[in-house]
Amino acid sequence: xxxxxxxxxxxxxxxxxxxxxxxxxxxxILAVMDRPTLPYWLLLGFLVAFVHAAGAVWVYQVYEGLGxxxxxxxxxxxxxxxxxxxxxxxxxxxxxxxxILYLFRxxxxxxxxxxxxxxxxxxxxxxxxxxxxxxxxxxxSYFILPYPNQRGLWVNFKSPLVWDTxxxxxxxxxxxxxxxxxxxPDLAIARDRSTGWRKLLYTALxxxxxxxxxxxxxxxxxxxxxSGLATPLVLSVHSVVSWDFAMSIVPGWHATIFAPYFVAGAxxxxxxxxxxxxxxxxxxxxxxxxxxxxxxxxxxxFILLTSCIVGYAYGVEYFIAWYSAVEPxxxxxxxxAFGPYxxxxxxxxxxxxxxxxxxxxxxxxTHIPTIFVxxxxxxxxxxxxxxxxxxxxxxxxxxxxxxxxxTPSPAELTILAGSFxxxxxxxxxxxxxxxxxxIAEVKELVIHERAHGHGGAH
Amino acid sequence: xxxxxxVFDVPDDVVGAIRRLKxxxxxxxxxxxxxxxxxxxxxxxHKPSKxxxxxxxxxxxxxxxxxxxxxxxxxxxxxxxxxxxFTSIPTYVVIAFxxxxxxxxxxxxxxxxxxxxxxHGRFGVPDPGYSARFSAEEFGVTVRCKERDVAEVDALLRxxxxxxxxxxxx
Numbered sequence: 283x284x285x286x287x288x289x290x291x292x293x294x295x296x297x298x299x300x301x302x303x304x305x306x307x308x309x310x311i312l313a314v315m316d317r318p319t320l321p322y323w324l325l326l327g328f329l330v331a332f333v334h335a336a337g338a339v340w341v342y343q344v345y346e347g348l349g350x351x352x353x354x355x356x357x358x359x360x361x362x363x364x365x366x367x368x369x370x371x372x373x374x375x376x377x378x379x380x381x382i383l384y385l386f387r388x389x390x391x392x393x394x395x396x397x398x399x400x401x402x403x404x405x406x407x408x409x410x411x412x413x414x415x416x417x418x419x420x421x422x423s424y425f426i427l428p429y430p431n432q433r434g435l436w437v438n439f440k441s442p443l444v445w446d447t448x449x450x451x452x453x454x455x456x457x458x459x460x461x462x463x464x465x466x467p468d469l470a471i472a473r474d475r476s477t478g479w480r481k482l483l484y485t486a487l488x489x490x491x492x493x494x495x496x497x498x499x500x501x502x503x504x505x506x507x508x509s510g511l512a513t514p515l516v517l518s519v520h521s522v523v524s525w526d527f528a529m530s531i532v533p534g535w536h537a538t539i540f541a542p543y544f545v546a547g548a549x550x551x552x553x554x555x556x557x558x559x560x561x562x563x564x565x566x567x568x569x570x571x572x573x574x575x576x577x578x579x580x581x582x583x584f585i586l587l588t589s590c591i592v593g594y595a596y597g598v599e600y601f602i603a604w605y606s607a608v609e610p611x612x613x614x615x616x617x618x619a620f621g622p623y624x625x626x627x628x629x630x631x632x633x634x635x636x637x638x639x640x641x642x643x644x645x646x647x648t649h650i651p652t653i654f655v656x657x658x659x660x661x662x663x664x665x666x667x668x669x670x671x672x673x674x675x676x677x678x679x680x681x682x683x684x685x686x687x688x689t690p691s692p693a694e695l696t697i698l699a700g701s702f703x704x705x706x707x708x709x710x711x712x713x714x715x716x717x718x719x720x721i722a723e724v725k726e727l728v729i730h731e732r733a734h735g736h737g738g739a740h
Numbered sequence: 741x742x743x744x745x746x747v748f749d750v751p752d753d754v755v756g757a758i759r760r761l762k763x764x765x766x767x768x769x770x771x772x773x774x775x776x777x778x779x780x781x782x783x784x785x786h787k788p789s790k791x792x793x794x795x796x797x798x799x800x801x802x803x804x805x806x807x808x809x810x811x812x813x814x815x816x817x818x819x820x821x822x823x824x825x826f827t828s829i830p831t832y833v834v835i836a837f838x839x840x841x842x843x844x845x846x847x848x849x850x851x852x853x854x855x856x857x858x859x860h861g862r863f864g865v866p867d868p869g870y871s872a873r874f875s876a877e878e879f880g881v882t883v884r885c886k887e888r889d890v891a892e893v894d895a896l897l898r899x900x901x902x903x904x905x906x907x908x909x910x
Contacts, residue, residue: 304876305774305876305877307877308875308876428809428813434816434817435817436813436814436816436817437813438819439810439813439814439828439831439832439835440819440828440831444835445831445834445835445838448834448835448838448839448842449834449838451838451842452838452839452841452842452845455842455845455846456841456842456845459845459846459848459849460845463849463852466858467775467776470875471774471875474872474875475872475875481864482864485863485864486863489853489858489859489860490858490859490860490861490862490863491858491860492772492860492861492866492867492870492874493771493772493773493774493775493874493875494770494771494772494773494860494867495770495771495773495780495781495783495784495785496781496784496785496855496856496857497856497857497858497860498773498776498777498778498780498781499778499781499782499784499785499789499855499856500789500791500851500852500855500856500857501776501852501856502776502778502781502789503788503789503791503792503851503855504791504848504849504851504852504856507791507792507795507844507848508845508848511795511799511841511844511845511848512841512845514837514841515838515841518834518837518838518841522834522838722774722775722776723775723776725774725775725877726775726776726777728877729750729751729774729775729777729877730751732749732750732877733749733750733751733752
């Protein structure tokens with residue numbers, strides 16, 4: 283090769299030779315981030331408006347007190363704690379898909395891990411709101427942290443609520459780190475193909491990523507170690523949340539099965555939420571080439587597996603209540619199924635323990651509308667599961683003198699609806715700001731397939 | 741010094757090219773990969789990434805912080821519960837575990853920044869030889885060599901199925 287003549291700029295030398303062979307994956311996935319349409323703005327506007335409405339209700343609650351939240355003796359954990367546990371549960375799918383399936387080298391995770399991780403981050407943020415919303419004097423909620431103070435006080439580390447604070451903080455931090463590290467190579471892809479404010483944003487966030495050997499080497503190792511750290515973490519977080527209940531002596535709460543029962547339930551509901559969100563997203567943005575029916579089928583299998591575990595836990599709870607011969611325990615479980623909360627209990631049993639068994643049939647697992655409907659029902663069922671556990675436990679403790687019935691108040695239901703809008707607002711914004719599928723990891727499969735002529739689905 | 745850029749389609753060819761270039765004694769070889777291919781990174785640098793050291797240090801710091809903090813605080817503000825000891829190790833395992841993960845994860849992130857050399861380069865200025873095609877589906881191998889070696893590098897890259905070779909900095 284003869285060197286080109288001198289006195290030409292570097293750009294001039296590169297430009298004529300670059301025949302931009304653009305990657306199909308880049309085009310398809312970055313197309314999701316194209317200029318938003320009117321329906322998009324309407325949806326985002328609605329979500330933001332509703333979040334503000336729920337925020338106004340919350341401000342009113344801070345002013346007026348928790349009385350407007352339907353709390354009354356003996357039930358002081360209501361919809362807010364139910365919803366907190368629900369969102370923490372939703373947050374489990376992302377890390378499970380990203381970390382555990384990564385360690386098992388399940389390549390099918392590559393198409394869904396990004397959106398699932400995003401959901402994890404947003405669900406943890408949503409759940410964290412409820413710690414503040416639930417407490418009576420939210421301006422003192424920082425008391426839960428061990429910080430030096432003039433009274434010489436420290437928090438009580440024997441309290442599960444303190445464990446929970448540490449668990450949720452760790453989980454939120456780790457999932458944000460995980461999400462961001464996965465995003466860096468894709469931000470570089472977006473940086474190379476954008477203009478204006480987006481170019482600035484992606485240039486800053488991509489940290490000058492060039493995909494050099496040194497960068498990928500450190501990146502691979504980082505993802506491996508974070509997966510190793512996140513795997514026990516994801517199992518611990520909902521265990522710790524379950525101990526908020528199981529460490530007490532309330533009938534219906536005081537059970538050793540709670541940790542695995544809650545973890546299975548969390549994975550169950552998390553996968554259901556990923557399906558509920560990703561089925562419409564795939565349809566609207568035409569991502570069928572990346573998120574295939576094979577992905578949805580695999581997730582349906584996960585739902586089936588965890589439904590079996592959850593259903594088994596329901597059975598064990600009732601069996602142990604009977605077998606223990608402890609009367610308050612037996613009364614509590616009888617009350618669940620046939621007391622004033624029977625509707626919630628049967629919604630929980632049917633939605634979580636019965637309906638997902640339709641996935642034993644391959645026809646149901648591959649039929650997208652069926653998967654969507656089941657995933658929505660599982661979400662409903664899992665919210666009611668937490669409702670049943672928390673409310674029925676508290677409404678009938680040992681002493682009949684302090685029995686009572688709780689009904690959610692309009693304020694609580696508004697804030698519950700607001701939490702869905704809060705989560706949705708972040709996710710809808712995410713769709714237009716960041717690549718919804720991990721492009722670099724999809725490309726890994728595409729390039730392997732091209733180089734070797736095989737390699738399975740991406 | 742001239743900078744040669746070879747464009748490749750297949751990761752195996754990139755590995756072959758790096759091996760040949762390194763074998764011929766070229767030290768300044770760098771790649772631009774669109775996706776993670778550990779075989780390429782390993783060819784450039786055979787040693788395992790030191791990120792793992794950071795993870796270990798972070799995790800150990802976390803577990804010690806978790807136990808020392810809880811034990812010290814429990815004894816600094818003593819809660820008398822039925823004559824039981826102030827220090828209650830089993831319950832502190834939860835805190836120590838969470839801090840192990842937290843510090844481990846943050847140190848791993850720091851490890852990525854340190855050993856991955858991030859943030860990299862000057863803001864908004866791509867490295868010489870880099871172009872958007874390397875964040876599409878092609879691989880770039882850059883070699884910085886002496887003027888007199890240009891022809892040899894060119895031949896080596898071509899011999900390993902480089903589909904395009906450019907001299908970026910004459």
